[in-house]
Amino acid sequence: MLELIRDNILYFYGYIVFFYSLLLISTYVMLLIMSYKYSKNYKRWTDDYIKHMVDSTPYVPGVSIVAPAFNESKTIIDNVNSLLNLEYPNFEICIVNDGSKDDTLQKLIDNFDLVEVSFEYVERIHCAPFRHLYRSTNFKYQRLVVVDKVNGGTKADAVNAGLNVITNPYFINTDVDCVLSRDAIYHCVFPALLDDSVIAVSGTMSMSNGSTIKDGVLVDVAPSSQPIPLFQDLEYKRSFLVGKMGWSYINAMNNVSGGYGLFNTEVVIAAGGYGTDSFAEDMDMLTRMIAYCCDFKRPYRVVQIPHNCCWTEGPSSLRMIYRQRVRWGRGLIQLMHQHHRILFNPRYKRLGLITFPNTFLFEFLAPVIESVGFFTFLYLAFTGAVNWSTFFVMFFAIYSFSYMLSSFVVFYDFIQGKSYTSIRSYIKLFIAALFEPIIYHPIIVYCSLVGYYKYITKQKAVWVSMERKGMKKAE
Amino acid sequence: MNSKKIANFAFVNTIVCILYTLFGISNFAQTEVSRFPEGPTVNFDGISVFDYYYGYFVYWWNLAVAWFKDNSWQVQLSFALIFLCIVTMIILSVLFYRNIREVNRFEKNVQWVNDNLREHFYNILISIEQPTMEEVEKECNMTVEKMREIPPKVMATAISSLRMELSELTVLPNTQLLCDITGVTQYLETNLIAKRDVMETLQNLVNLHLRVSEGLLAIYINHYNSNLRQMARMSYMICTETEPYRYLEEDLQEKQALWRPMMLHRLFGWLRDTERQMPQFLVLANVMQDESTASFLIEEIAYWGSEEEKSQLKQFFVSKMFKCRESALKAVALLGDESQEQAIVESYTHQPEYLRRSCLRAIHAINSGRNTEFFVDAYYRTSSKETKECALTCLYSYGEDGRSRFEQMHVDMISDQQGLNLLNQIDSMALLQQMRMF
Numbered sequence: 001m002l003e004l005i006r007d008n009i010l011y012f013y014g015y016i017v018f019f020y021s022l023l024l025i026s027t028y029v030m031l032l033i034m035s036y037k038y039s040k041n042y043k044r045w046t047d048d049y050i051k052h053m054v055d056s057t058p059y060v061p062g063v064s065i066v067a068p069a070f071n072e073s074k075t076i077i078d079n080v081n082s083l084l085n086l087e088y089p090n091f092e093i094c095i096v097n098d099g100s101k102d103d104t105l106q107k108l109i110d111n112f113d114l115v116e117v118s119f120e121y122v123e124r125i126h127c128a129p130f131r132h133l134y135r136s137t138n139f140k141y142q143r144l145v146v147v148d149k150v151n152g153g154t155k156a157d158a159v160n161a162g163l164n165v166i167t168n169p170y171f172i173n174t175d176v177d178c179v180l181s182r183d184a185i186y187h188c189v190f191p192a193l194l195d196d197s198v199i200a201v202s203g204t205m206s207m208s209n210g211s212t213i214k215d216g217v218l219v220d221v222a223p224s225s226q227p228i229p230l231f232q233d234l235e236y237k238r239s240f241l242v243g244k245m246g247w248s249y250i251n252a253m254n255n256v257s258g259g260y261g262l263f264n265t266e267v268v269i270a271a272g273g274y275g276t277d278s279f280a281e282d283m284d285m286l287t288r289m290i291a292y293c294c295d296f297k298r299p300y301r302v303v304q305i306p307h308n309c310c311w312t313e314g315p316s317s318l319r320m321i322y323r324q325r326v327r328w329g330r331g332l333i334q335l336m337h338q339h340h341r342i343l344f345n346p347r348y349k350r351l352g353l354i355t356f357p358n359t360f361l362f363e364f365l366a367p368v369i370e371s372v373g374f375f376t377f378l379y380l381a382f383t384g385a386v387n388w389s390t391f392f393v394m395f396f397a398i399y400s401f402s403y404m405l406s407s408f409v410v411f412y413d414f415i416q417g418k419s420y421t422s423i424r425s426y427i428k429l430f431i432a433a434l435f436e437p438i439i440y441h442p443i444i445v446y447c448s449l450v451g452y453y454k455y456i457t458k459q460k461a462v463w464v465s466m467e468r469k470g471m472k473k474a475e
Numbered sequence: 476m477n478s479k480k481i482a483n484f485a486f487v488n489t490i491v492c493i494l495y496t497l498f499g500i501s502n503f504a505q506t507e508v509s510r511f512p513e514g515p516t517v518n519f520d521g522i523s524v525f526d527y528y529y530g531y532f533v534y535w536w537n538l539a540v541a542w543f544k545d546n547s548w549q550v551q552l553s554f555a556l557i558f559l560c561i562v563t564m565i566i567l568s569v570l571f572y573r574n575i576r577e578v579n580r581f582e583k584n585v586q587w588v589n590d591n592l593r594e595h596f597y598n599i600l601i602s603i604e605q606p607t608m609e610e611v612e613k614e615c616n617m618t619v620e621k622m623r624e625i626p627p628k629v630m631a632t633a634i635s636s637l638r639m640e641l642s643e644l645t646v647l648p649n650t651q652l653l654c655d656i657t658g659v660t661q662y663l664e665t666n667l668i669a670k671r672d673v674m675e676t677l678q679n680l681v682n683l684h685l686r687v688s689e690g691l692l693a694i695y696i697n698h699y700n701s702n703l704r705q706m707a708r709m710s711y712m713i714c715t716e717t718e719p720y721r722y723l724e725e726d727l728q729e730k731q732a733l734w735r736p737m738m739l740h741r742l743f744g745w746l747r748d749t750e751r752q753m754p755q756f757l758v759l760a761n762v763m764q765d766e767s768t769a770s771f772l773i774e775e776i777a778y779w780g781s782e783e784e785k786s787q788l789k790q791f792f793v794s795k796m797f798k799c800r801e802s803a804l805k806a807v808a809l810l811g812d813e814s815q816e817q818a819i820v821e822s823y824t825h826q827p828e829y830l831r832r833s834c835l836r837a838i839h840a841i842n843s844g845r846n847t848e849f850f851v852d853a854y855y856r857t858s859s860k861e862t863k864e865c866a867l868t869c870l871y872s873y874g875e876d877g878r879s880r881f882e883q884m885h886v887d888m889i890s891d892q893q894g895l896n897l898l899n900q901i902d903s904m905a906l907l908q909q910m911r912m913f
Binding site: 048051052053055056058059061117122135136138190193194195196394396414 | 560771896904907
C-alpha cells in the first residue's frame with residue numbers, strides 16, 4: 001500500500017516538474033522573441049541622433065544622480081571623478097555620506113573643495129537625521145552636492161535622504177562604486193522623453209571585475225577571469241537582455257536594479273520612497289510605484305534599455321556571493337509576503353496578472369522545486385528507480401537549452417553594441433556558459449533557500465558592506 | 476543570382492519541404508525504413524526538384540521515427556529540444572561570425588574616412604562660399620568617382636557625425652552639396668524607395684537638413700507608425716517650400732511627449748535661420764486642445780515668434796490652462812519684456828502657488844528694478860516654503876535695491892529661525908557662485 005502511495009506521489013511529482021520545466025522553457029522562448037522585437041523597435045533611434053537632439057534643446061529635463069556612500073574611503077575620489085565625467089547638459093550628482101566611520105567625507109571635502117552651505121532641509125520621506133549639505137567652491141565641481149547624514153543602516157535610507165535634497169524631475173539611483181558609461185544619462189532619459197508615462201528606466205549592467213580603469217573611465221572592458229564574477233556577468237546579461245527586455249515589451253517589468261536605474265522623482269516620493277526595512281529595496285520600490293499608479297489610475301511604463309550603462313564590481317569570493325544572494329533570497333520572500341495582495345489581482349493589471357505570478361512561480365518557487373527535485377533524484381538513484389538513459393536525455397535537453405539561451409544572450413550583447421572590446425572576451429563567456437548550470441546555479445539555489453529559511457525563522461539581518469578589490473588601473 | 480536571391484530560393488524550398496513532410500506524417504510512419512532517397516525524378520515536365528528533396532526528407536524522417544518510436548513522448552520531446560537547440564546554436568555561430576566580419580569591415584571603413592576625409596569635409600561644411608565640384612575634389616585630394624566607391628552608408632555615418640559635432644551652427648549650407656557629391660543623398664533616396672532602414676534614413680535627412688523629392692516621402696507621410704510619420708513630416712517641412720506646415724496642425728493635435736517638441740524646436744530654428752516662413756504659433760496655440768502642446772507653442776514664441784506674437788503673450792497669463800500660463804511666464808522671462816511686467820504683477824493673485832513662483836522668476840528676469848517690495852510682500856504673504864525661497868532668491872539678485880532689502884530682512888527676521896535659515900541658504904549659495912568665478 002505504502003509503495004503504491006509512494007509510486008503515485010512520484011508519478012505525479014514527475015509530471016508536475018516536467019510541465020513546470022516545459023512552461024519555464026516556453027516562457028524563456030517567449031521572452032527571447034519579445035526582447036528581440038523590443039530591441040529592434042528601440043534601435044530605430046540612432047544614439048548619435050538622440051544625443052544631438054538632447055544637446056541642442058532648452059527643453060531637456062534635469063537629472064540627479066543619487067549615490068550613497070558608506071565607508072568608501074578607498075575608492076570614493078575615483079568614483080566621484082567618474083560620475084563627474086558623465087555627459088549630459090543638465091545633471092547634478094548627489095553623494096549621500098551615510099554616516100561613514102572612515103574618512104570618506106573628509107576626502108570628499110579636501111579633494112573637491114567642498115564647503116558646508118546652509119540648507120533648509122525638508123523631510124519629504126522619512127530617513128535617519130540629516131546633518132549637513134556641502135557644495136564645491138570650484139567651478140569644475142559645481143554639479144556636485146554632498147549630503148551628510150546619520151547612518152540609517154540601509155542603502156534605502158541613504159537614497160531617501162538624497163531624494164529630500166534633489167529638485168530634478170528624474171533621478172538615477174546608483175551605487176557610488178559603479179562606473180557609468182559617459183553617455184549613460186542620455187540613454188536612460190530617452191524613453192522618458194519619448195513617452196511621458198515612463199516612470200522608471202533600467203539600464204543594462206555588467207561586471208567590472210576584469211576591466212581596467214583610467215581617470216574614472218573604463219579603458220579596457222573585459223570579463224573577469226575569476227569564475228564567480230564571470231558567471232555572474234553571464235547571469236546579469238541573461239537577466240537584462242532577455243528577461244527584463246522581454247517583459248519591457250509588454251510593460252510587465254518587475255524590477256529596476258538598485259545598481260543603475262532612472263526614476264520619476266515625483267512618483268517615487270508619492271509611493272512613499274524606498275522601504276528601509278526591505279532586503280530587496282529596488283524590487284520593493286518598483287512594485288510600490290506600479291501599485292501606486294494602478295491605485296490612482298495613472299498611466300505607467302517601466303522600460304529596459306539594451307545599452308550597457310553601468311559596470312559594477314561583483315562579489316569575487318564564495319563568502320561574498322553567499323551574503324549577497326542570501327539577502328536577495330530574503331528580499332524575494334519578503335516581497336512576496338508584503339505584497340501578496342497584488343498576486344492575481346486584476347486591479348494591478350500586468351503586475352498582478354503576469355509579473356507577480358511569474359515571479360512567484362519561476363523565481364520564488366524555483367529554488368524549492370529544484371532542491372526537492374534534486375533530493376528526490378538522489379533517493380531514486382539510491383533505490384535504483386532511475387531510468388538512466390531517460391535521465392541523461394532529459395538532463396542534456398535542459399542543459400543544451402540553458403547553453404543555447406546563454407549563447408543567444410552573448411550574441412545579442414554583441415549585436416546590441418558590444419559591451420567588451422575584444423572577441424576573446426566573448427569566447428570567455430561562451431566557455432563560462434558551459435559550466436554555469438552545473439557549478440554556479442546550485443550555489444545560487446542554496447543561497448536562496450538559506451535566505452528563505454532566515455526570513456521564515458526571523459533571524460536578525462546584519463548589513464555588511466561588500467569587500468571590494470577595485471579595478472585594474474591603467475598606467 | 477546574388478546571395479540574397481539564393482537565400483530566398485533556399486528558404487522557399489525549405490518551407491515547401493517542411494510542408495511536404497508535415498502533410499505526409501501519417502504515411503511516413505508506415506513507410507519502410509530501408510527506403511533510400513531516390514534522387515531527382517523525371518516526368519513530362521522534366522526533373523522535379525521537390526521530389527528530390529521530398530525523398531531525402533522521407534528517408535531521414537523514417538529513420539528518426541524508427542529510432543525513437545519505442546520511447547515515451549517525454550523522451551521524444553527532449554530529443555526534439557536538443558535538436559532544436561543544436562540547430563539554433565549552429566545558426567547563431569554563423570550569424571555571430573558574419574556579424575563580426577560586417578561590424579569590423581564597417582568600422583574599418585569609417586575609420587579610414589575619418590582619417591583621410593574628415594578634415595576636408597569639415598572645411599567644406601564650414602565654408603561660407605559654395606564650392607564647385609572641382610574645388611571639392613581639390614580639397615579632398617580625390618576624384619568624385621573615387622569618393623563614390625566608398626560605401627555610401629559609411630559616408631553617411633561620417634558626415635552625420637560631423638554634422639553633430641557642428642551642432643552649434645544651425646545652418647550648414649554646403650551639407651546638401653557634399654552629400655550630393657559623395658552619393659549620400661542618392662543612398663538615402665534609394666533607402667526610401669526600397670523601404671530599407673527608413674527610420675534611420677529619415678533621421679539622417681532631418682539631422683543633415685537634406686532635401687529629397689517630396690514624392691519619396693509621400694508613402695511615409697501618412698504612415699501608421701506615429702514616430703515614422705512624424706519624422707517623415709519633419710523631413711517634408713525641410714524639402715518643400717510650397718506649403719511646409721500642411722501637416723503641422725494635425726501632427727500637433729496628437730498627444731506629445733517631450734521628444735517631439737525637442738525635435739521641432741531644432742527644426743524651427745533651422746527654418747528661421749534659412750529665412751523660411753515660420754508657423755503661426757499664436758494661432759496654433761489657441762486652437763490646441765492638448766495643454767502640453769499649446770504650452771510648447773507659447774514657449775516657442777519666445778525663440779522664433781514674430782514681434783507681434785511676442786507682444787501678445789500676456790493674454791495667456793490668465794489662461795484656463797495652467798501649463799499655458801506657465802509657458803507664457805517663461806517666455807516673457809526669456810524675452811525680458813518689460814512691457815508685460817505689469818500684467819504679471821496683476822495676475823499674481825490669480826495664480827496657484829507653483830505659478831506664483833513662475834511669476835516671481837519672470838519679474839526677476841525682466842529686472843526692471845521696480846518690484847523690490849513685490850518680492851518682500853510675496854515672501855510674507857505665502858505659507859509655502861518653496862515660494863518663500865523663490866521670493867528671497869529673486870530679491871537677492873534684484874539689483875542693489877533688492878540686495879539691501881535682503882540684508883534688511885536679515886535684521887527683521889532675527890527671531891524667525893526658519894526664515895533665517897532660508898536667508899543663510901540663499902546667501903551661501905550666492906557666495907559660492909561668486910567663489911566659483913575666481
